[in-house]
Amino acid sequence: MMNFPKPVLAGFLLTAAPAFADPAGLYCTDGGDSFLIGQPAGDDAFDVRIISWQGGFHCGIDGTAHAMPDGWLLESQGCALELREESGAIRLAASPPEACAPFCGAQATLNGLTFPRSGRMTESPDPSLFERDLGELDPC
Template identity: 75%
Template sequence: MMKRLAPVLAGFVLTAAPAPALADPAGLYCIDDGNSFLIGRPAGSAAFEVRITSWQGMSHCGIEGTANTTTDGWLLENHGCKLQLREEGGAIALAASPREACAPFCGARANLNGLTFPPSSRVTANPDPSLFARDLGELNPC
């Protein structure tokens, strides 16, 4: 009996634990009472068009571009600023570097680092296409 079960159990172990899928940034996410948002939509098989705005007090950050899939999330590169979007506990967390290349996208006291968009902040999975046609500074989708 044990000889017959071993191949079945081995097959189960190999197929029962697929690699966890990363959440994708498709949709409209609103945090900080609507003062910060992330809008994403697919842009091919391994990329997302992403637009991010964050008002932090009187200072603002705004960046947009195509985020390409990496081994641990997505990477948006805009004029030397590398913005990583990673899944952390189901949320999309941002990390921007190097500081000097990312600084022009933010006002004096604002920062993209540490912005986190939890799953509960997802307003819709399919944002209105007009949100990608208008100037980033004119958007207030939340």
């Protein structure tokens, strides 16, 4: 049996997992105008749905986010949307931002949206929230 020095093994374990545990749950922010829903979808994957109303303009995207070293990555139709833990919130970073524009109305954006962990309403959202059309959802 091989014995690895503990610091080396601990360093390996830290780099093998994403920066935060998972985006599971229902998160509401902006008075319920924006929400994120996440549920496990297998090893290192989460089904994610995001809706945001910003000044009368709408953003909506859903898909499967996969683990990466510093968070989760949702890719859809050329839009790469990273979900990262920053200052006690899940923060979205669109790369490049213009590639994610088709998911939003004229003056709305996914880039920079934040969902505070304090806005987590439940860790286990109702599975039916993944069966309905995005436009029909209002879970907050």
